[in-house]
Amino acid sequence: MRAYIPSTGTRVRAIDVAELTKAFGPIHALRGITLTVEAGDALVIFGPNGAGKTTLLKTIATLIRPTTGSVRIFGVDPRTDIRLRARIGMVSHQSYLYPGLTGEENLLFAARLYGVPRPAERAARLLETMGLRARGRDPVRTYSRGMVQRLSIARALVHDPPLLLLDEPYTGLDRQAAAVLTDLLAAMRGTRTIVLTTHSIEQGLALCDRMAILVDGLVAYEAGNGTRDLPAVERIYAECVGAPA
Amino acid sequence: MTALGAVRHLLWKDLLLEWRGREILTAMVVFSMLVAVVFNFAFSPSPDDAARLLPGMLWVTLAFASTLGLSRSFVLEQDHGAIEALRLFPFDPSLIYVAKLAANLLYLLAVEALVLPALAVIAGVSLRVVVGPLALILVLGSVGLVAVGTIFSAMSVHTRIREVLLPVLMFPLAAPVLISAVRAMLGILSGGSLGDVGPGLRILVAFDVIFLVVGYVVFEFILEE
Numbered sequence: 268m269r270a271y272i273p274s275t276g277t278r279v280r281a282i283d284v285a286e287l288t289k290a291f292g293p294i295h296a297l298r299g300i301t302l303t304v305e306a307g308d309a310l311v312i313f314g315p316n317g318a319g320k321t322t323l324l325k326t327i328a329t330l331i332r333p334t335t336g337s338v339r340i341f342g343v344d345p346r347t348d349i350r351l352r353a354r355i356g357m358v359s360h361q362s363y364l365y366p367g368l369t370g371e372e373n374l375l376f377a378a379r380l381y382g383v384p385r386p387a388e389r390a391a392r393l394l395e396t397m398g399l400r401a402r403g404r405d406p407v408r409t410y411s412r413g414m415v416q417r418l419s420i421a422r423a424l425v426h427d428p429p430l431l432l433l434d435e436p437y438t439g440l441d442r443q444a445a446a447v448l449t450d451l452l453a454a455m456r457g458t459r460t461i462v463l464t465t466h467s468i469e470q471g472l473a474l475c476d477r478m479a480i481l482v483d484g485l486v487a488y489e490a491g492n493g494t495r496d497l498p499a500v501e502r503i504y505a506e507c508v509g510a511p512a
Numbered sequence: 513m514t515a516l517g518a519v520r521h522l523l524w525k526d527l528l529l530e531w532r533g534r535e536i537l538t539a540m541v542v543f544s545m546l547v548a549v550v551f552n553f554a555f556s557p558s559p560d561d562a563a564r565l566l567p568g569m570l571w572v573t574l575a576f577a578s579t580l581g582l583s584r585s586f587v588l589e590q591d592h593g594a595i596e597a598l599r600l601f602p603f604d605p606s607l608i609y610v611a612k613l614a615a616n617l618l619y620l621l622a623v624e625a626l627v628l629p630a631l632a633v634i635a636g637v638s639l640r641v642v643v644g645p646l647a648l649i650l651v652l653g654s655v656g657l658v659a660v661g662t663i664f665s666a667m668s669v670h671t672r673i674r675e676v677l678l679p680v681l682m683f684p685l686a687a688p689v690l691i692s693a694v695r696a697m698l699g700i701l702s703g704g705s706l707g708d709v710g711p712g713l714r715i716l717v718a719f720d721v722i723f724l725v726v727g728y729v730v731f732e733f734i735l736e737e
Contacts, residue, residue, distance in 0.1 A: 325596075328600060329599075329600075330596055330599055330600070331736075332736055349602050349603065349604065350602045351602070352600055352601060352602040353601075353602040355600065357600060359593055359596065360593075361592050361593025361596065362592045362593065363592065363593050363594055363596065363597035364592055364594070365525065365529060365588065365592070365594060366591070366592065367528075367529045367532050367533055367588070368525070368528065368529065372528070376521065376525055377597075377601075379513075379517075379521045380513060380518060380521055380522075380601045380603070381513070381601065381602065382513040382602075406532075422597075
């Protein structure tokens with residue numbers, strides 16, 4: 268099943284993935300994915316465990332070298348221009364943080380390496396936004412799982428990237444922190460390109476303009492704007508993954 | 513962000529984490545001191561033998577102590593995926609190698625500053641008139657040791673047996689550095705000048721340059737996947 272609805276307009280393509288494959292030895296994580304995301308669009312990727320969502324995001328982020336196929340970010344092959352990485356913010360399954368550093372030091376470290384002007388100001392503002400100001404000077408090893416996730420999100424935003432890759436960013440967040448993240452992403456819609464993976468269809472549909480369902484390393488379904496009918500999407504998802512709705 | 517600026521920030525982070533945790537230096541110093549004491553009891557060198565045995569005792573101690581530090585070097589990056597995060601920064605990933613090498617070199621030099629005097633006192637060898645030449649040999653030997661060790665530390669961090677794998681991979685390649693350093697130091701302690709140990713020093717410099725260049729070039733590929 269494939270219902271490809273291309274985005275309209277003449278905006279720059281933030282992501283252009285063509286015939287992407289990735290094999291880890293005998294395991295084929297991606298098996299020929301073609302996907303485009305226009306600048307300013309928000310795409311949510313659903314899929315069961317092992318569908319290739321994380322591999323796809325990491326390949327887009329230049330962390331994994333594709334076996335075949337190509338990835339272009341804002342029209343450029345990210346492997347030919349290192350500076351392009353400054354335009355990508357990523358939230359992964361791992362926190363990307365140093366437990367021995369404080370929350371503030373982690374953000375300062377990232378801000379300085381991204382060349383953010385006035386890094387201390389930026390770090391303080393993000394700690395405030397993520398509700399971590401009071402714990403900013405505590406070592407990250409003393410943080411709860413949810414606080415680590417909030418700081419990890421702040422770290423991904425520290426350089427104000429135009430492209431955000433969020434791999435299950437709601438993992439570990441309590442209701443309040445999830446609401447903060449939802450508000451943040453909602454405020455960014457239209458001004459940043461967002462690619463989000465999540466297991467929550469409801470949350471994903473609320474945040475994104477477009478959706479794709481990944482199964483066994485392939486895009487099994489793709490739909491564009493206005494996909495808000497939760498029961499219908501749940502039914503499609505169940506059909507794609509071969510599970511009862 | 514300049515290359516030097518990136519290395520400075522990466523190095524600051526490593527030193528700050530080590531200052532707070534003191535995992536690497538503590539292990540290296542305690543191990544080195546214990547080995548120094550064990551060597552003294554094992555050999556009980558006479559004053560004549562002491563100067564002859566000291567270089568070998570010192571470099572064997574340093575080689576094993578360095579593996580303790582090197583094996584931990586990338587663990588703190590691996591634990592929470594920080595090594596991936598480092599690869600997302602907009603600079604040449606080989607700068608991570610330079611910063612790690614600098615941190616590892618500082619740890620090893622700090623250990624040497626404690627172990628060499630301790631070994632000299634235990635062996636009853638006076639180093640006062642040869643401190644300069646010995647320091648040069650120590651720096652050159654240490655650069656070679658950590659240059660090759662940092663490469664293999666990054667390679668072995670993904671394996672479950674990294675503590676075993678690191679010395680197995682590292683020592684065969686580091687052998688020329690260790691042998692040259694021991695011989696050069698022996699020459700100095702036997703009353704020779706830097707000119708007399710010139711060939712050994714040139715080998716050390718050559719291996720340092722080779723390992724540094726190879727490490728810098730291949731590091732990006734080691735980090736991938």
